[in-house]
Amino acid sequence: MSQSCDREGLARVRMAALERRELLVQAALRVIAREGVAAATTRAVVAEAGMPLASFHYVFHSRDELIADLIRYVVDDEASAARAALSIEGDLPTTIRNGLKAFIDIVAADPLREQAMLELTQYALRTPELSESARIQYESYYRAAAGILEAAAGQLGIEWKRPIPEMARILITFTDGLTLGWLVDRDMAATESVIDFAADALSALAFPKEGGDR
Amino acid sequence: MSQSCDREGLARVRMAALERRELLVQAALRVIAREGVAAATTRAVVAEAGMPLASFHYVFHSRDELIADLIRYVVDDEASAARAALSIEGDLPTTIRNGLKAFIDIVAADPLREQAMLELTQYALRTPELSESARIQYESYYRAAAGILEAAAGQLGIEWKRPIPEMARILITFTDGLTLGWLVDRDMAATESVIDFAADALSALAFPKEGGDR
DNA sequence: GTCTATAAGGAGATAGAC
């Protein structure tokens, strides 16, 4: 009757369950990066994590619950990676160019990971229970982009001609387009040419801040 | 021994086989648009086409052979649709804006179809035997974009500051990014704002043709 | 609490009846 008394035991169990969830999420991400979303079956995931199959349904109710967790996990990752990539050097076009180049270099360093992100978005859009996850994923991207644009503006003493949310969407439009294009033909020269264009075009949307040219 | 003599019979058979292939390809496209690439099993496709299962392997060696055919089919479709969408009205920024708006309206009119195209690209990139199909798909996009840019330049009496292939890649970078963004949140106002930016930025890459301002 | 063993169903591909 009083099975909920053992607080410490309960806490340890919940910790263990949470740990297992995270281990499975990370294993799933490795499988998806290596072989695609379709290959991330419950069996493949538990094999990757070195767990028995039954452990899966012990901590997740279904495969979709894992995918939802997975999207949350990678979105957090991606956003913090994006923030870390920003480095202000030289003038605005140079900063944008370097930033976009750094981004595409990350993609090129681990193309399968980025392909996995795209596939996850697609999968989420297809699955009614997960379509909200896709929106949250992109809101996180837009927020990260907005943060970067504001930081760049502050440090370079410029202002953007358009509201930050609009600027952020433009930036993400570029990163998405650049990523897709590079993933298909892996032509870095062509990609860099588009980056040059993007840097110039985005720079045209900035003007020097009144009274503050650092 | 002489079973290859009946030319007419052979021709009729091959015609029938080709017809069946096309019927199956179209059925597969409907299934994929409705439920995604993963749902396009051989069974689902033949059910959609109203054929028995065995007919599938009678005209295709494998599911991947169908997918490869499918990509060729939709790419042709897409390219001719793109060419047809071009209409020169007003100045260059207006033409670009209208063109991109027409493109995204096509996407918005049948989002599932465009999602299917994206999924097909992803699937092709994942499947070694099909990765060439993805490249061919994008080469077709770039060629269509190049054709449109050349036609626009000719009719508006302008020249592009960059080589046509570079311009084409920039344009496709925009359409990909716009598509992905719209598919996720379906925010047409935000999308149009990015289109406005794209129109201005691309127009900045044109200058009036010497001696010919029509 | 953990895992083995299995249920229940769907997949691609094919043999063989008509």
Next chain:
DNA sequence: GTCTATCTCCTTATAGAC
């Protein structure tokens, strides 16, 4: 030539032994 019936394998999920 066409299709029914089936083979083999792999999936998610769970029951029940330890």
